[in-house]
Amino acid sequence: MRKFYPALLIALVFSFAAKAQLIKNFTQEGQQITKFDNLGNAVDAHDGEIAYFNGTYYLYGTSYDCGFEWNNKTAPFCGFKSYSSKDMVTWKDEGYLFDAKTPLWQSRCDGKTYGCFRPHVIYNKKNKTYILWINVYDNVSGYRVFTAKTPIGPFIETKEPKIAVNSNMPAAGLNNGDHDLFIDDDGTGYLALTDWRTRGTIVIEQLTDDYLSGTGKVARSITNGNTEAPALFKRKGIYYVTYSDPNCGYCSGTGTSYKTARSPLGPWSEGKKISDNSCGGQPSFVSTMKVNSETIYLYGSDLWNNAAKNEALANFYWAPLTFAEDGSINPMECIKSFSVTKSKKNTSGSAPLETNDFKAFSDIGGKIQRSQSFTAAKSGRLKTFEVTTLKNGYPLEDLSLDFYESEAGKIKGSPLAKIIIPRDSLGWSARGFVVNPNVSVTSGKQYTFVLKSDTGKGFYGFAYNDSASNSGTDNAAISTDYGQTFTVEKNRKLKFNWLIE
Structure with missing residues (x-):
């Protein structure tokens, strides 16, 4: 018998006429779909977000391909990946945001720890720098921050951020968890986070001008607890924060609720639930972006594999939120797909292989x-x-x-x-x-x-x-x-x- 190891199957570059493309979540029968990149490999970027920079969509997430398994002390940490796309249909694997194979990062994030999750990237216009925040459990703040000159890195770590919440707690504990980053119209940055010391309340803190640390200006206990995974955004003068309600790590089918305010630091309204099961997953992000010259608020949830040994098999749910005339978010309908316009030319470097509904x-x-x-x-x-x-x-x-x-x-x-x-x-x-x-x-x-x-x-x-x-x-x-x-x-x-x- 012969043994063969992976090789790269090279494809040609083709041009395509502009046409409507579907971003699919489920088959017509309602089954989940695995998203594949332009080389035919499954997209492996979970619990992150989709960001929009300079006409390109970037998917950021935690990789599980190397075998990371929560609460398995022998499991390695795989790192954080990014993918790029012109239409959110055809994705190109851009590789890892930084080298996570080093002994340092394995000691911070492998199965002997609580892990490292939730990569979020924003752009600082003043400094012309991309800023990455990740959630960790080896320090006091619960976060590590990086900078880069491009959306795909390589990202270089800066000093640990100062966060007002739980700043007097011991390092390497369950201090702060799932988070989101938001930039207001005036350029002010905010961090929305989960406070584990208060059993999962949502907190929002204003960031410094360089977006590398907190300022101490903070709104605490926006929720009453048992929540996580906040997503902060603004629409028509109203600030929204969505969150997992309740919280449940790697669960398939936690609810999504939201609150509103006239300022990121509150006061915040009472919560309203818009989904009982987040379309089969757990809420991950809401991203404000342009699609066909229209601003949409793209909601994403991770369709987890119920904390099974292989969360690389987890899929995605992506769909725009819809709003009532008074600004309230309509209940989610868990749509099977939605349309975008495919760019006239495929610039991903290779022709997409057949990936429909696999x-x-x-x-x-x-x-x-x-x-x-x-x-x-x-x-x-x-x-x-x-x-x-x-x-x-x-x-x-x-x-x-x-x-x-x-x-x-x-x-x-x-x-x-x-x-x-x-x-x-x-x-x-x-x-x-x-x-x-x-x-x-x-x-x-x-x-x-x-x-x-x-x-x-x-x-x-x-x-x-x-x-x-x-x-x-x-x-x-x-x-x-x-x-x-x-x-x-x-x-x-x-x-x-x-x-x-």
Whole structure:
């Protein structure tokens, strides 16, 4: 058997005419959708925000691909990632905001700590600097602050900020938590935060002119407790703060409430709930941004995997908030999608691979195997093959990718190629893995690949959609008896790409 490690599948750059594009949250059947970037890898940036700088959208979030797991003392910290987009549909992976693999950052953020979360970035017009705040639990303030010259970094850490709330508490405790950053029309910056010492009340503090620390001007206990994840924004002279109500780490389906004020420091109104379950997630942000020359207030929630071992599988809900004539926020409807206009030219550096309505799932291992048939469009050699996969739950054995001839979806004979994908070469998020089968194929003939593993612990995953109604006999199938028999899954297609030369 041959072992292959990940390679990069290069795509061409294409131009596209401007047209309406859908930002999708759910399928027509109401199932969650995994968002993929322009190279076909799952977007791995959670519990952060989408910011808008100079005509480009930037998604910031915590990465889970390396295997970070809350409350697992052996889990590494993966770092914070950013993605860029011109339309919030096609995303380009811009990499990590700073190097989190160092011993210092592992000691601050790995599984032996409470972790590090919630990257938020704002721009200081006066200093022409991008400012990053993250939530940590190794110091007194609960935050660390960075600066950079570009929205994607690299970000360089500055001194620890001074925060009025809990400034006399011991370091490395549960002092302050989830936060948000807001810049008012006059350039004044504010930090909205969660005060854990008062059981999760929301606090807002005015920032210094450079946005690197607090001023001590603060509004405390805006909520009564049991809340977190504030998002502060302004619309038509009214300030709003939304928040998770109640608080619940990594829970799927906490509520969203909000309050209003005429000043960021209050006084604040009574709270109103706009969603009982945040569309299946936990509130993460509300971002003020331009879409098609219109200002929208984009609400985001993290569709967590219920604190499962692999939160890299968590998805996203994004949709504009709507408002009544009196300025109150309308109850959320949890829409399946909303429209934007795609830019005339794709500037992401490569053509987007097929990613529509795919979902990531994992169950491959032991008696469970997955297969997919495909028909060769021309004769030649199957030189390059990319399959989307992942690992989940610490599998002990490698993943096997086998190729067969097939007819009407049924495997024929011995494998044409058997390729071992080492478990240590896979991450926890769904990513394309490229191999070189070098198998001779004939135009019009059907072939099948099988994903399997002898692991008795953990699983391997795949991405799929259930909209392949015109696939003929090129279907996905599942075996529950170690590959002895396969049952066709009608209209299902696994996510893969191939190149015949």
